[in-house]
Amino acid sequence: MSVSVAEYKPKSILYLNGVTKSFDGFKAINNLSLDIRPGELRAIIGPNGAGKSTMMDIITGKTKPDEGEVKFKDLTDLTKHDEADIANLGIGRKFQKPTVIESLTVWENLELALSGRRGVWQTLFFKLADSDAERVASTLTLVGLEERKADYAQNLSHGQKQWLEIGMLIMQDPELLLIDEPAAGMTDYETLQTAKLLKDISQKHSVVVVEHDMDFIRALDTKVTVLHEGSVLAEGTLDVVSADPRVIEVYLGR
Numbered sequence: 001m002s003v004s005v006a007e008y009k010p011k012s013i014l015y016l017n018g019v020t021k022s023f024d025g026f027k028a029i030n031n032l033s034l035d036i037r038p039g040e041l042r043a044i045i046g047p048n049g050a051g052k053s054t055m056m057d058i059i060t061g062k063t064k065p066d067e068g069e070v071k072f073k074d075l076t077d078l079t080k081h082d083e084a085d086i087a088n089l090g091i092g093r094k095f096q097k098p099t100v101i102e103s104l105t106v107w108e109n110l111e112l113a114l115s116g117r118r119g120v121w122q123t124l125f126f127k128l129a130d131s132d133a134e135r136v137a138s139t140l141t142l143v144g145l146e147e148r149k150a151d152y153a154q155n156l157s158h159g160q161k162q163w164l165e166i167g168m169l170i171m172q173d174p175e176l177l178l179i180d181e182p183a184a185g186m187t188d189y190e191t192l193q194t195a196k197l198l199k200d201i202s203q204k205h206s207v208v209v210v211e212h213d214m215d216f217i218r219a220l221d222t223k224v225t226v227l228h229e230g231s232v233l234a235e236g237t238l239d240v241v242s243a244d245p246r247v248i249e250v251y252l253g254r
């Protein structure tokens with residue numbers, strides 16, 4: 001029996017197999033394989049220089065691998081697409097530094113992110129369709145910023161700006177979110193709130209998050225992949241990987 005593309009249920013949301021990328025002969029990514037299931041929340045850890053950012057760059061089309069497969073939903077070969085295409089396919093990326101528009105309110109920033117089809121001018125001077133306003137409102141609730149909706153983004157704390165930017169990504173409704181070090185520079189409270197937020201988001205979207213903060217990783221309570229020298233060193237719960245002698249060696253033996 002044949003299955004239409006619309007009915008097809010992928011086994012993996014993201015599949016990397018044997019991916020290698022060298023810079024001037026140095027293998028930043030070395031035979032890397034990774035399999036993320038639809039709806040999964042996956043944490044990626046690893047010491048400095050392990051290849052985490054390069055891996056994210058390869059998934060999002062910023063960097064082309066020298067070898068290996070990079071597949072989205074089993075069927076789409078991401079190595080054949082550029083960054084803009086990959087964003088349109090449904091992969092959203094949040095970089096470490098927030099890039100919210102400081103001179104717009106929280107609400108306006110979310111509105112602006114709605115689809116990219118409306119410019120700043122329309123956002124400020126035209127009324128939103130009810131369905132769009134509902135989406136902005138539900139995202140505000142999700143990221144915990146209802147009470148700050150009329151405030152200018154410049155008046156938010158660092159953590160709140162990160163939540164706003166995560167909300168802006170959600171407005172584009174990506175199937176897979178890639179999030180780079182969200183807890184960097186956050187207070188302990190904000191760190192735990194961010195872990196809770198990503199757990200909530202993973203109810204509807206697949207999420208891959210790179211982070212160094214172990215309190216954050218523990219609070220995520222999810223499968224962890226440890227990268228080292230461009231490949232997977234260990235995978236499992238945080239308790240399992242942190243008891244692995246190879247992981248201890250990599251983190252403590254330096």
Ligand SMILES: Nc1ncnc2c1ncn2[C@@H]1O[C@H](COP(=O)(O)OP(=O)(O)OP(=O)(O)O)[C@@H](O)[C@H]1O
Pocket residue numbers: 023024027028046047048049050051052053054055
């Ligand atoms: N464009 C580039 N040219 C040369 N070397 C690069 C380039 N990008 C990354 N590298 C090297 O590849 C290795 C992996 O870097 P990458 O930034 O992916 O690691 P990372 O795990 O993200 O590190 P960190 O935790 O410090 O952000 C490093 O040794 C880095 O110096």
